[in-house]
Amino acid sequence: MKKGFIVVLIIVSTVLIPCLTRAEENAELTVVVSNIYGDLINDARVSVKYVFPQDDDVDIPYQFTGNGKATFSLEADREYAVSVTKAGFSPHTEQVDLEEDTTLSVTLEYVQSVPLLRMKRYSVSPEQVGPGESFQLYLVIENEGTGDALNVTVSFDLTENFSPAQPASSAYFERLDIRELTSVLQTFVVSGETVSGVYDLTVTLSYSDASGSSYTVQETVGISVLRKPLIKLLNVDYPTEVMQDETFKFSSDIANVGRFAVNGVYLEVESDMDWEYNSYYIGSLEAGDFDSFEAEVVPTQPGEHTFIIRIGFVDDFNKEHFQEESFSVSVTEKVPEQTYTPEEKGLWQRFIDFLKSFLGLD
Numbered sequence: 023m024k025k026g027f028i029v030v031l032i033i034v035s036t037v038l039i040p041c042l043t044r045a046e047e048n049a050e051l052t053v054v055v056s057n058i059y060g061d062l063i064n065d066a067r068v069s070v071k072y073v074f075p076q077d078d079d080v081d082i083p084y085q086f087t088g089n090g091k092a093t094f095s096l097e098a099d100r101e102y103a104v105s106v107t108k109a110g111f112s113p114h115t116e117q118v119d120l121e122e123d124t125t126l127s128v129t130l131e132y133v134q135s136v137p138l139l140r141m142k143r144y145s146v147s148p149e150q151v152g153p154g155e156s157f158q159l160y161l162v163i164e165n166e167g168t169g170d171a172l173n174v175t176v177s178f179d180l181t182e183n184f185s186p187a188q189p190a191s192s193a194y195f196e197r198l199d200i201r202e203l204t205s206v207l208q209t210f211v212v213s214g215e216t217v218s219g220v221y222d223l224t225v226t227l228s229y230s231d232a233s234g235s236s237y238t239v240q241e242t243v244g245i246s247v248l249r250k251p252l253i254k255l256l257n258v259d260y261p262t263e264v265m266q267d268e269t270f271k272f273s274s275d276i277a278n279v280g281r282f283a284v285n286g287v288y289l290e291v292e293s294d295m296d297w298e299y300n301s302y303y304i305g306s307l308e309a310g311d312f313d314s315f316e317a318e319v320v321p322t323q324p325g326e327h328t329f330i331i332r333i334g335f336v337d338d339f340n341k342e343h344f345q346e347e348s349f350s351v352s353v354t355e356k357v358p359e360q361t362y363t364p365e366e367k368g369l370w371q372r373f374i375d376f377l378k379s380f381l382g383l384d
Contacts, residue, residue: 049098051118052125055087055106059201061166062090063130066108070094073101073117096120106130138167139174139198139227141241152250154214156187159243161206161225163198171198171229171237176206179224184210184245198229210245218249218338252280253287253333255347256312266324266356272297276304276333277312286336289315293329295351296320324355 055066069084085092096102099121106114111130118126142162151157159178165171177192187209198204210223227239253276260272278284287304291297298318307313321327327350334344 047098048095049120050123051094051096051102051104051120052123053087053092053094053104053106053128054125055090055092055108055128055130057111057130058132058168059166063087063108063111064090066092066106066111066130068092069105069107070096071103071105073103098122104128110136132168135169135231136167137165137169137171137198137200137229137231137237139171139229139237139239140164140166141225141227142203144243146243146245150246150248151212152248153212153216156209156211157245159208159210159223159245161208161243162203163206163227164203165198165200168200169231170200172196172231174198174204174227174229177226177228178208178210179226181221181223183213183216183221183247184223185213187211212247216247218247221245221247249282249338250280251282251284251335251337251343252278253284253307253335253345254279255331255333258349260319260349260351262350263352263354264321265354266321268356269318269320270351271316272319273314273316274331275312275314276307278307278309281309283308284335286334286342287313288334290332290334291317291329292332293319293327294323295327295329296322321351321353324353327351327353 066087070082142164174195193206223243225241256275258274289302291300
């Protein structure tokens with residue numbers, strides 16, 4: 023019995039030991055790819071292979087970099103060969119002994135010296151412009167390539183909505199060296215017939231390299247145009263001096279003095295007096311059209327009273343706006359009327375009044 027028991031233990035141990043030694047641990051390999059200027063490179067192909075492949079190894083799918091990175095979950099304590107390729111760059115390969123989570127930085131070199139102009143940033147002032155108004159476009163351009171750019175021309179495509187305020191609609195630079203920045207400031211006028219919206223203004227960058235090869239890059243700038251409603255209070259009529267508790271009338275016309283319809287028009291009253299109506303909804307007002315507001319007002323307290331008439335509306339982007347006008351009225355305190363109470367007459371006075379009446383002297 024003892025020998026049989028020993029044999030069983032030996033068999034179990036020989037079965038368990040290989041299983042424990044086959045337990046695998048993974049580690050993350052992160053590959054960060056950038057160019058010689060330190061800029062991250064997207065869509066670079068990253069391939070990982072085993073340096074010493076085994077029969078039970080599975081293929082490791084390649085990845086393309088996103089935000090300059092590609093991450094792999096791999097078996098730890100092994101060696102891998104990492105290859106990175108990208109069109110226009112020299113390929114890169116190196117080996118990694120992966121024992122724990124590791125970040126591998128890879129710098130790709132350009133195959134040849136080529137200028138590459140990009141619009142680094144831009145600003146529009148004012149950010150929102152109306153028809154018939156002008157705005158300034160400020161551009162910053164950078165040479166992100168590996169060669170100097172020569173005979174650089176920055177031009178703007180003319181449209182029916184925008185025209186340059188100056189005769190020239192382009193800027194010229196003799197050269198823009200590697201990593202060099204330059205700027206362009208151009209003023210434009212918006213056509214008076216332009217409706218509200220966001221419009222694309224195309225910027226074209228034309229240049230050549232040292233060998234005479236020509237390049238063209240087009241960038242797009244968004245210009246926000248908003249028609250500005252013109253709403254006014256006209257024919258305002260009310261007394262500027264009234265008596266306390268005396269009802270008076272306030273009336274006014276709400277007119278659209280602009281060139282296009284305005285929607286969502288309403289009127290509100292802010293006052294410490296008693297108004298018959300303190301709000302009035304109008305809706306849409308066509309160009310040149312108007313609506314009228316009239317209300318009875320009762321001032322209950324004496325003194326100088328200021329009230330505000332607020333006109334609200336929505337623009338073409340459905341954003342609400344309002345404008346206010348203040349008015350004043352002077353309220354005079356009401357003096358209570360004095361009533362006369364006749365005094366009771368004495369006996370002698372009543373006798374005299376009787377004699378006057380009898381003798382016809384009253």
